[in-house]
Amino acid sequence: MLVLTRKKNESIVLNDNIEITIVDVQGDQVRIGINAPKSVSIYRKEIFLEIQAENKKAADVKAIDLKDLLK
Amino acid sequence: MLLKTKHFGEIEIDESKVINFKEGILGFEDTKRYIVLYDGDETSPFRWLQGVDDGQLAFAVANPFQILKDYDIEIPDEAVVNLNIENIEDVMVLSIVVVPEDLTKMTMNLKAPVIINTKNNSGMQVVLDTDAYSVRHYIVEELRRQEVNIGAGSDKKEK
Secondary structure, eight states: OOOOOOOTTOEEEETTTEEEEEEEEETTEEEEEEEOOTTOOOOOHHHHHHHHHHHHHHHTOOSOOGGGGGO | OEEEETTTEEEEOOGGGOEEOTTOBTTBTTOOEEEEEOOSOTTSSEEEEEESSOTTOEEEEEOHHHHSTTOOOOOOHHHHHHTTOOOGGGEEEEEEEEOOSSGGGOEEOSSSOEEEETTTTEEEEOOOSOSSSOSSEEOHHHHHHTHHHHHHHHHHHHO
């Protein structure tokens, strides 16, 4: 992993169209601002992982008749 | 084309109905093409989102608006841009359903719906930027609450 040191209000630019700015630092909390094209998906990683895990559970479904779900 | 599926055996699918998921579904990035299958009853909120590249992959999905009357979401910009959405009428929203052995514990993912632009057959799963909806919403209660409506629907058919 590339590790860079940045101060408050300093930025990192990715691919010339994504800018990540350190907005604020309070103790162990960092506020990050992201400027990116609208087509870019940005997720908090824990939510991303949670949704991946839900999708995996969903794909594991046994043979069911969807009509049974309404009974 | 013929597709060998996990739940329906070998079925003939209409290639014009295949939906392209450029990014796949989270956790299943390699499967890029899906088709929405009905299980006979078109009035049911449930559908299958059947993988085309991988016939073994299928998700039970549901129309969240049919199950949760007050489900209210804004289509995220990333979907509008990536799927080239021009008309809200072209948009189909599906929630992925987890069907456990115990059906009373069935949940649907309201936080990360699948958005499909039916005009150009493209789709993606988005993550809504809201705390209002959960990735595990229990739906049996919702279905019970609606029993009246569903019952009313079948009454009409019988008449």
